[in-house]
């Protein structure tokens with residue numbers, strides 16, 4: 347029986363690049379996001395180029411019933427699931443009090459609740475596979491507070507902490523990895539209304555670079571792509587938190 351890898355948020359950016367990487371390294375795929383036209387186009391390209399089975403399931407992870415329907419579809423169709431890549435997510439830029447409450451709550455639903463929900467629903471399937479794995483896309487934002495992107499940074503701290511705990515609980519049975527990119531070329535900055543923030547003007551990695559490093563190192567619990575991002579996280583560990591949040595406040599503007 348073939349074994350599939352489910353990738354959320356595969357319609358653009360890092361998720362699309364992860365799909366390309368996994369297809370190239372021999373995985374059959376289930377691609378999900380809301381923009382089905384993009385997923386279908388990518389699926390056709392990957393089938394043609396790599397000869398893999400690629401299924402498309404459209405789902406809105408901003409709606410709890412969308413998460414349940416996605417998991418039910420994967421289970422009902424009995425696609426043997428080997429990999430779960432929780433990549434879908436978005437951010438929002440600006441002072442918390444001035445940003446729309448609905449967007450903050452939707453962010454927690456997609457970045458946190460859907461990730462936990464999907465993982466819990468699909469773990470029994472994963473545990474029946476050979477060499478099963480979970481790859482959660484966190485961020486360098488996970489390592490500190492992020493004024494002007496407060497809810498986003500907090501959501502990624504959750505993803506990192508949750509992934510580390512799961513990695514320990516499932517050690518030897520399911521590999522769990524948290525991929526922690528820094529600023530990356532994708533639709534993220536525009537959707538977060540952060541294109542003008544200093545953070546994104548200081549240089550970005552490509553989604554392809556991030557995905558390549560993520561897939562190659564998914565046997566590690568925490569993966570930080572790029573020397574500059576690694577240095578940022580390391581230096582953050584020896585910098586007083588009060589100073590770190592001041593700096594974040596400035597570069598997130």
Ligand SMILES: NC(=O)c1ccc[n+]([C@@H]2O[C@H](COP(=O)([O-])OP(=O)(O)OC[C@H]3O[C@@H](n4cnc5c(N)ncnc54)[C@H](OP(=O)(O)O)[C@@H]3O)[C@@H](O)[C@H]2O)c1
Nearest residue numbers: 355357359360379380381407408435485529530532533534
């Ligand atoms: N770019 C960066 O600088 C950066 C840095 C660190 C971490 N990250 C993380 O990387 C992950 C991927 O982001 P990206 O940079 O590739 O941004 P992106 O190009 O905007 O991609 C985000 C993906 O998430 C999907 N998504 C968003 N809301 C969704 C919803 N309600 N239901 C289903 N899917 C949804 C989008 O698909 P549809 O719109 O088609 O539904 C899209 O495929 C995110 O978790 C992000 O937080 C990004």
